[in-house]
Amino acid sequence: MKTFICQVCKHIAFDEAPVDCPVCGSAIENFEKDDDALKIPADYDNLTDTDKQHLPVVNLSRKCSITYGSKCTDVLIKVGELEHVMQSEHLIEFIDLYINKKYFSRLAFTSNNIRPAALLHLSADTGTLSAIAYCNNHGSWRTKIKLDA
Numbered sequence: 210m211k212t213f214i215c216q217v218c219k220h221i222a223f224d225e226a227p228v229d230c231p232v233c234g235s236a237i238e239n240f241e242k243d244d245d246a247l248k249i250p251a252d253y254d255n256l257t258d259t260d261k262q263h264l265p266v267v268n269l270s271r272k273c274s275i276t277y278g279s280k281c282t283d284v285l286i287k288v289g290e291l292e293h294v295m296q297s298e299h300l301i302e303f304i305d306l307y308i309n310k311k312y313f314s315r316l317a318f319t320s321n322n323i324r325p326a327a328l329l330h331l332s333a334d335t336g337t338l339s340a341i342a343y344c345n346n347h348g349s350w351r352t353k354i355k356l357d358a
Contacts, residue, residue: 218235220305265342302344337354338355
């Protein structure tokens with residue numbers, strides 16, 4: 210899979226580099242091709258502790274718990290089956306979210322009094338949701354889940 214990384218904000222683009230980074234606005238010249246940018250375990254049935262601390266865990270619910278409307282999917286995302294440290298020298302900086310490889314949101318975290326998790330309310334109910342967590346020491350880790358499964 211072709212992946213391109215923004216050297217300013219670490220955003221990952223799929224298939225081709227964008228003219229302007231959708232996160233930080235940097236020009237296409239700031240993107241570098243890196244087809245090994247995403248950490249994906251070889252065996253999901255035998256995850257290492259490092260895998261378990263970095264892979265986003267995604268849970269879907271077909272209800273709107275805090276918003277109005279009949280068409281909503283609640284998405285709970287947390288980084289790690291095992292808790293990841295959140296210290297300035299080692300932390301999850303952000304989770305980027307995509308539907309069908311198209312970026313739509315970044316959830317940014319600091320090392321102060323926060324855990325890398327969020328609840329979102331999507332109006333989309335089909336396609337593939339990708340959550341990419343970025344650790345400042347161990348890089349980008351991706352989990353994909355079908356919304357219409």
